[in-house]
Amino acid sequence: xxxxxxxxxTRNWVGKSVRRDEDIRLIKGEAAYVDDLDMDCAHVAFLRxxxxxxxxxxxxxxxxxxxxxxxxxxxxxxxxxxTKPIVARAITQPAIQYVMADKKxxxxxxxxxxxxxxxxxxxxxxxxxxxxEYEPLPVVVEIADALKxxxxxxxxxxxxxxxxxxxxxxxxxxxxxxEADLVVKEHFRVHRYSSTPLETWAMxxxxxxxxxxxxxxxxxQQPGRSTANVCNTLGIPNxxxxxxxxxxxxxxxxxxxxxxxxxxxxxxxxxxDKPVKWVQTRREHLLGGSHAPDxxxxxxxxxxxxxxxxxxxxxxxxxxxxxxxxxxxxxLIKFATxxxxxxxxxxxxxxxxxVTQKGPTVQNRGVGKPTMxxxxxxxxxxxxxxxxxxxxEIRFRNFIQPKQxxxxxxxxEIYESGNYPECLxxxxxxxxxxxxxxxxxxxxxxxxxxxxxxxxxxxxxTSNLGYYYTSRGVPEYMGNAEGAIVSIDYDGxxxxxxxxxxxxxxxxxxxSQVIADMLDIHPERVSVDSHLDSLVSPFLGHSGAYSNxxxxxxxxxxxxxxxxxxxxxxxxxxxVLGVETGGLQVKNGAVCSRKxxxxxxxxQEIASLAYKKILLLPEGVEPxxxxxxxxxxxxxxxxxxxxxxxxxTHSNSVHxxxxxxxxxxxxxxxxxxxxxxxxxxxxxxGIVEGMTIGSTVHGIGAALLEEFVYDENGQPLSASFMxxxxxxxxxxxxxxxxxxxxxxxxxxxxxxxxxxxxxIGSVAAVANAVEDALSPFQxxxxxxxxxxxxxxxxxxxxxxx
Amino acid sequence: MHRVQARINxxxxxxxxxxxxxxxxxxxxxxRLTGTHVGCDTGxxxxxxxxxxxxxxxxxxxxxxxxxxxxxxxxxxxxxxxLHPVQEAFLNRFAVQCGYCxxxxxxxxxxxxxxxxxxxxxxxxxALEGNMCMCTGYQQIVDxxxxxxxxxxxxTGKSL
Ligand code: FES
Ligand code: FES
Numbered sequence: 001x002x003x004x005x006x007x008x009x010t011r012n013w014v015g016k017s018v019r020r021d022e023d024i025r026l027i028k029g030e031a032a033y034v035d036d037l038d039m040d041c042a043h044v045a046f047l048r049x050x051x052x053x054x055x056x057x058x059x060x061x062x063x064x065x066x067x068x069x070x071x072x073x074x075x076x077x078x079x080x081x082x083t084k085p086i087v088a089r090a091i092t093q094p095a096i097q098y099v100m101a102d103k104k105x106x107x108x109x110x111x112x113x114x115x116x117x118x119x120x121x122x123x124x125x126x127x128x129x130x131x132x133e134y135e136p137l138p139v140v141v142e143i144a145d146a147l148k149x150x151x152x153x154x155x156x157x158x159x160x161x162x163x164x165x166x167x168x169x170x171x172x173x174x175x176x177x178x179e180a181d182l183v184v185k186e187h188f189r190v191h192r193y194s195s196t197p198l199e200t201w202a203m204x205x206x207x208x209x210x211x212x213x214x215x216x217x218x219x220x221q222q223p224g225r226s227t228a229n230v231c232n233t234l235g236i237p238n239x240x241x242x243x244x245x246x247x248x249x250x251x252x253x254x255x256x257x258x259x260x261x262x263x264x265x266x267x268x269x270x271x272x273d274k275p276v277k278w279v280q281t282r283r284e285h286l287l288g289g290s291h292a293p294d295x296x297x298x299x300x301x302x303x304x305x306x307x308x309x310x311x312x313x314x315x316x317x318x319x320x321x322x323x324x325x326x327x328x329x330x331x332l333i334k335f336a337t338x339x340x341x342x343x344x345x346x347x348x349x350x351x352x353x354x355v356t357q358k359g360p361t362v363q364n365r366g367v368g369k370p371t372m373x374x375x376x377x378x379x380x381x382x383x384x385x386x387x388x389x390x391x392x393e394i395r396f397r398n399f400i401q402p403k404q405x406x407x408x409x410x411x412x413e414i415y416e417s418g419n420y421p422e423c424l425x426x427x428x429x430x431x432x433x434x435x436x437x438x439x440x441x442x443x444x445x446x447x448x449x450x451x452x453x454x455x456x457x458x459x460x461x462t463s464n465l466g467y468y469y470t471s472r473g474v475p476e477y478m479g480n481a482e483g484a485i486v487s488i489d490y491d492g493x494x495x496x497x498x499x500x501x502x503x504x505x506x507x508x509x510x511x512s513q514v515i516a517d518m519l520d521i522h523p524e525r526v527s528v529d530s531h532l533d534s535l536v537s538p539f540l541g542h543s544g545a546y547s548n549x550x551x552x553x554x555x556x557x558x559x560x561x562x563x564x565x566x567x568x569x570x571x572x573x574x575x576v577l578g579v580e581t582g583g584l585q586v587k588n589g590a591v592c593s594r595k596x597x598x599x600x601x602x603x604q605e606i607a608s609l610a611y612k613k614i615l616l617l618p619e620g621v622e623p624x625x626x627x628x629x630x631x632x633x634x635x636x637x638x639x640x641x642x643x644x645x646x647x648x649t650h651s652n653s654v655h656x657x658x659x660x661x662x663x664x665x666x667x668x669x670x671x672x673x674x675x676x677x678x679x680x681x682x683x684x685x686g687i688v689e690g691m692t693i694g695s696t697v698h699g700i701g702a703a704l705l706e707e708f709v710y711d712e713n714g715q716p717l718s719a720s721f722m723x724x725x726x727x728x729x730x731x732x733x734x735x736x737x738x739x740x741x742x743x744x745x746x747x748x749x750x751x752x753x754x755x756x757x758x759x760i761g762s763v764a765a766v767a768n769a770v771e772d773a774l775s776p777f778q779x780x781x782x783x784x785x786x787x788x789x790x791x792x793x794x795x796x797x798x799x800x801x
Numbered sequence: 802m803h804r805v806q807a808r809i810n811x812x813x814x815x816x817x818x819x820x821x822x823x824x825x826x827x828x829x830x831x832x833r834l835t836g837t838h839v840g841c842d843t844g845x846x847x848x849x850x851x852x853x854x855x856x857x858x859x860x861x862x863x864x865x866x867x868x869x870x871x872x873x874x875x876x877x878x879x880x881x882x883x884l885h886p887v888q889e890a891f892l893n894r895f896a897v898q899c900g901y902c903x904x905x906x907x908x909x910x911x912x913x914x915x916x917x918x919x920x921x922x923x924x925x926x927x928a929l930e931g932n933m934c935m936c937t938g939y940q941q942i943v944d945x946x947x948x949x950x951x952x953x954x955x956x957t958g959k960s961l
Contacts, residue, residue, distance in 0.1 A: 019892060026900025027888045027907065029836015029876035036835035121821065198840045198848055198901040198935045249838070249901030250935050282841040504899025504936050686895040690941050694898065697938030721845035721933070729929040729939040734922075758938075 002748045007559055009586045010520045013513040014749070017686030018523060022508040022530070031247045034202035034219050035279045041204060042071050044268060044278035045123035047113040047130050048287070049105035052141070052357035052714025053154070054134035056104060056112070063129040064115060069122035072271035075113045076100035079267055083233050086260060090328030090468045091163035091353060095155035097324045099233065099260035104137065106154055106322040107357050108716055109287030111261075114268050116276045139357045139714040143296050143319050146354040154322060154355045163320070164328035164353040168335060168641065170410035171346030173302075176311025180302030184383045188375045189783040192294040192319070192358065192708040195365045195698050195759075196726065197503070199249025200280035201258045201289060205265035207272070213240040214266045219248040221255035223501060224543030225477070227534050229259045234266060241266075245532040251503030252698070253363040254290050256546060257325055286719045291708055292364035293318040293330055297375050307387055307394045311346035312338060314375070320353045323360030328353035330361070332467050334368035336646030339409050340376045341420040341456045342398040347410050357714035363546065365698055366459075366759040373457040377764035378781065381771065391768070392428065395456055396421055406745070412643035414635065415458070415650045416752075417742040423676050424456055427654040430738055431674040436658050443660075444776065450671060451773025453657045455764035459679070460647030461548030461753025466639035467646045475639055476541075480549055480648065481632035483538025484557035486515070486565050488625040490611060492589060492603030494519065494526040494562075499543040499630075500554045502530040505755065506687040507550060511558050513683060514749070518562045519603070521589045538628050548753030551683070552649055556631030556748050564627035572609055573601045575618035635746045649744050649752040651679040655696070655765035657733075661773040663795045666788030668704060668770060670733030675761070678740040680752035685739075691755045693735050699762025701727040707785050770801070807868040809834065810878025818865045825849040827865035828875060836876040836904045840933065847932030850905035851875050857912045859931070876904035879911060886956070887911050890949035891942070898936035905932050910946045918954055922947065 008014065025031050061073045080102035088095065100111045113130055117123035138152040145151060146161040154161055177183065203218035214236075220226045223243050231241050243262075248255065261278065269276045280289055300313040316334060320327035331351035338347055384394040400407045402419040409415070428434075433452065440450050466478035483499035494515055502508065512526035532543070538557070542549075566586060573591035574581045577599050585594050592600035607625055609616050614623040633648045658672035675692065682688045705725040709717040718724040743750030763784065770791070771781040779794045781801045794801045802817045809832055816831045828837050828851065840848030842861045849860040852874035879885045887910045890896070897903050906929065913920060913928040920928065925946045926939070934942060 017895070020895065020897065021892075023892050023897040023900065023903075026897050026903050027876075027884070027891050029834070029904050031836075031900050033835075033838075033901070035829075035839075038833070121819070196935055197899070198846060198933060199838070199899070200840075248899065250899040252935070279839075282843065282846075504897075504901075506898070690895045690898060690937055693938040693940045694936045695938075698935075720843045721841050722843060726933055726935070727938075728933065729926040729943060730923075732926075732939060735938070735940060 007748065008517040010517050013516045013523055014683055016684065018509055018513050018684055020506045020509045020687070033199055033247045033249055034204060034217055037204065037217060037246065039204060039275050041275045041277035042116040042118065042272050043120040043123050044114055044116050044265065044276050045120060045127055046111045046284065047127045048284065049101060049108055049110040049112055051105055051134050051136055052108050053137040053139045054105050055137060056101065056132065057135050058131065058133040059113060060131040061113060064126040067122065067126050067129060069118045070115060070126045071118065072116045072268055073113060074264065074268050076102050076111070079264060082267060083263060084235060086325050087229060087232065088324045089326060090332060091324060093158040093160065093163040095158045095163055095324045095355070099263045107288065107359050108714060109284065109359055111264065114264050116268050116272050141357055141710050141712060141714045143317050143354055146356050154357065161354050161356070162352055163355055164351065167348065167350045168411065169348045173311050173313065173346045173348045176302045176346040180310055181305040182303060184301045184303060184379065184386055186299055186379060186382055186782060188297045188299065188378065190295050190297070190371045190374065191784050192291045193702045193706040194291045195252035195254055196285065197250030197252055197254055200282060200285040201255060201261060202279040203258070203262055203265055204275045204277045205262065205269040206275035207266070207269040214269065215242045215244065216262055216266065217244045217246060218258060218262055219255055220245050220258055221251040221501060221503060222544030222546060223532050223534060224539060224541045226259040226262065228541060230262050230266070233263045243534040245501045248501065248503040251545060252365040253367065253546060255503070257290065257362045282721065283719050286724055287716055288359045290360050290362035293320050293361040295319060295371060297371065299375050299379055301379055301383055303383060305387065307383070307389050307397045309342060309344050309398050312344050313348045314338060315350040317352040317354060319356050319358060320361045321358035322355055326362050327355065329363065330368040333646060334372040336411065336413050337369060337458045337460055338372055340373060340458055341400060341652060343400045343404065345410060358710055359716065365695060366756045369460065369760045370699060370702065370763045373455060373760050374764040374767060377455040377457070378767060381768050391454060392424070395424060395454070412637060413645045413647065416744050416746055418650065418652050418678055419740065419742060420456060420652060423652060423678055423740055424654045426738060426740065427656045427674055427676040430676065430736065431656040431672055433656060436672065448660060449663055449773045449776065450658060450660045451769045451771065453765045453767065453769025453772060454654065455761045455768060456654045457652065457761040457764065459651040459653065459753045459757030459760050461649040461651065462552045462633055463547035463647055464636040464645055465542060467644065478639060479632055479636035480542050480553055481540055481630055482543060482549065482553040482557045483540055483628065483630045484561045485538050485626060485628045486558065486561035488565055488569065488603055488607050490607055492607055496526065496528040496558065497537050498530065498532070498554065499538045499540055500550065501532050501545050503545060505545065505550060505691065506684065510683050510687065514555060514558060515562050518559070519566060519589065520587050538630065540630060547647065548755050551751035551754060552747045553631050553633055557629050559748050560629035560631050561627045564629060565625055568621070568625060569603065569606045571621060572606050572617060576601050633746065649747060651752040651754065651757055653677040653757050653761050655761040657765045657769040659766070659769045659773055661770060661791060663777070666791035668786065673733035673735045675735060675758070676738045676740060677757060678742050679754045679757070680742060680744040681750040682739065683749065683751060688754050689737055692737055692758045695756060695758030696735055696762045697727050697732060698759040700732065700766060702785065703763045703766040704785055803866045805865055805869045807871055807873055809873045810875060820864065820866060822865040823861055824863040824865050824868055825860040827868060828860060834875050834877050838901055838904060840901065845933070847905040847909065848902055850908045850932065852908055852912060857909050876907055879907060885911060886953045887914065887946065887949040890945040890952065894941050894945035894948055896937065896942040896945035902932060902934040906934065906942055910949065914950055914953060919950055
């Protein structure tokens with residue numbers, strides 16, 4: 001943390017729930033999402049595979065091309081000829097996949113043909129006229145099928161359906177097993193789900209025929225990496241591709257890898273004289289618009305009788321479906337914070353990424369941490385039961401203590417600050433835990449089953465992108481950073497351009513609060529352009545919105561750029577006022593003498609020198625008042641298997657949940673939901689609250705409702721919101737939220753991650769509560785989602801959910 | 802082709818449309834009012850909610866031809882120049898994140914408050930059953946609607 005006095009000249013805005021004035025456009029219906037842009041476009045529709053696994057023997061598009069209104073068509077084999085295969089980030093086995101199906105299809109929904117027509121209706125009509133012949137191949141749907149010795153291969157060149165298999169060991173696990181009084185073991189299965197942003201993927205591509213270059217408008221969440229990937233895949237120089245990101249209707253990670261579709265649109269645009277537009281349908285989104293992988297986790301805790309955990313083993317198998325780009329990353333991220341909030345000194349993680357005929361996976365909100373905390377926090381309850389300990393007590397006995405901070409986990413993750421015991425204590429008292437316990441006993445007598453669930457979780461932020469060390473000796477990306485441009489205009493107002501993008505997180509307001517306190521002006525005088533243009537925005541390979549990096553490196557860049565501008569203004573003011581820079585201060589939108597505030601020059605006057613009366617500038621000072629800065633978090637370690645931090649900040653939270661389970665119908669009703677959250681310094685509590693609650697509801701949906709279901713032929717059965725159930729306003733608890741504040745020593749403002757934490761803690765807390773409610777029936781929860789059908793069946797027969 | 806004459810936000814529109822054109826596409830592409838969004842096209846998400854002859858409906862579930870001689874309000878027409886109290890409340894209560902659900906939410910909310918000036922939390926949540934929000938978890942939206950109801954009652958002098 002920097003000395004805040006060096007950053008701020010006032011403390012009027014940071015830390016307050018300043019209203020998000022960027023919302024005015026949104027509430028008036030004046031937002032400009034990709035589909036709203038007023039451009040004369042051709043409209044694109046995709047023909048997608050109806051088989052999960054098949055060889056393509058023929059694609060005939062002649063009838064479609066002859067349909068009046070159809071402008072252009074591209075097919076998978078054609079695209080494959082013009083592009084490089086999709087770049088893989090983490091897997092170690094060779095697996096060649098193109099952005100469109102080439103010789104065979106590997107999942108239902110894989111793009112095969114793209115058609116551009118005068119309107120979307122005609123483009124869809126044309127799809128009906130395309131003749132594709134398939135030769136069906138045997139399918140692999142579930143993890144167990146993929147691992148069979150004689151399993152059909154999805155990528156023949158890989159020689160296996162396992163594309164990554166690695167074991168990472170830190171600390172002495174053998175000793176942990178030897179010293180243990182017992183080893184608690186369990187096997188969990190977590191389903192596929194997704195945070196499904198309400199706006200689906202959308203993009204417009206325009207080919208400039210004159211210089212053979214492309215301009216693309218897309219709701220891309222990670223433009224830094226996408227720009228590189230599109231250019232490499234198309235084999236074009238960087239300066240032939242420009243990416244513009246307008247308003248975006250939610251992201252949650254699901255828009256991090258839309259770039260393969262950008263590649264297709266670019267190739268189609270080459271054949272068309274106007275821009276081509278594709279807006280994904282919800283069906284397309286649910287089929288192949290990326291999911292969190294389903295996974296299979298075996299876990300072992302060697303422990304002492306008193307509840308002390310000596311080591312942690314996981315064997316984590318991720319079903320990454322059929323998308324080689326992101327396959328394998330869930331395990332690597334999950335492993336980094338596998339010890340959760342606990343002082344566990346030895347870990348072993350065996351990580352496998354398997355391919356199957358399910359749809360692509362991508363980094364969904366929390367990326368593996370919701371599952372890791374689910375299995376770990378379930379284990380705490382299971383171990384407590386085994387040892388006859390209270391679930392609260394076993395957590396207290398294992399927590400990392402505040403005096404151990406900063407705490408380095410066996411693999412090298414640095415937990416910078418936090419007070420985990422106090423966080424739990426606070427959550428217990430806020431929820432009236434003891435009272436709820438009493439009520440539970442009372443109600444059971446009346447045949448009503450309520451259960452209490454606790455989860456304590458870590459919410460990491462700011463990925464150190466070097467974590468793909470598994471496959472790449474020297475990974476392409478390392479560390480994390482972001483860029484910002486801050487300028488003062490003629491009127492002395494501030495304009496900001498970012499390298500990152502916004503999908504609804506309120507970045508503009510938070511940035512304006514920070515700058516307002518750095519320059520002693522009203523936040524209304526700060527305009528933030530949250531749209532990105534790769535040609536003008538300060539841009540890095542890391543640029544984008546993911547892993548909660550905003551509060552760290554994005555704001556770091558804003559602060560550094562604002563400081564540069566401020567220093568320059570002070571230098572000009574010193575010249576104008578004849579006062580040494582040390583004798584000056586920034587006050588109320590002006591620079592004035594500390595001794596005599598009458599001696600003052602406003603930002604506007606300084607700007608008029610910088611932009612217009614440039615001959616009056618001091619010697620050696622350049623005209624203009626626009627500064628660019630890039631800020632990287634200094635704590636990121638170099639890639640290493642022995643000592644590495646996958647993430648750089650670590651918020652934490654405790655969720656306490658009370659549910660009532662109707663054992664006849666399986667219905668689950670919430671009675672209480674309390675979160676105590678520690679994300680370090682909060683810059684805008686209103687925004688933090690919204691993100692925390694929204695994220696928690698994602699976890700509740702994942703725990704109870706949402707699931708991508710496939711039949712044995714790999715056919716998806718949940719391709720609309722009628723079958724893929726999302727949480728609605730009714731049926732959700734009122735979430736009570738309280739905060740603690742352990743500033744992060746390694747970010748400029750003491751901030752940590754915000755945004756994913758709710759989704760991480762809630763899954764485990766809800767599952768623990770349901771198991772507790774059903775304890776009279778000896779039901780164990782080892783899988784998700786917890787649907788009413790499963791509850792009823794478990795109570796009556798299986799004893800297992 | 803069919804001729805459609807619709808009154809949207811008090812303004813008259815007239816177009817030749819294909820029978821299969823969805824009303825939501827008519828509003829967005831022909832009338833160029835892009836505040837009405839598409840989140841699913843199966844009638845589940847409510848992003849396309851409009852007021853159709855005063856009642857909230859999902860415009861992806863109607864055809865453009867059904868708008869003939871209908872009176873339609875979209876988010877752009879919810880307030881005159883200023884903001885409707887519900888819009889004001891959404892702004893003040895952090896009820897917006899990405900804003901994609903917001904137009905539909907605002908129309909459902911304003912129509913609820915027309916018929917029920919003092920809804921309970923449960924009534925508000927029920928009225929939002931047809932509107933999905935993927936960002937907020939609904940809580941701040943519910944609170945904003947409650948707050949809007951209060952300010953609307955205060956300004957009309959109605960007390961309960
Ligand atoms: S777009 Fe009409 S309900 Fe979703
Ligand atoms: S604010 Fe994003 S969907 Fe509601």
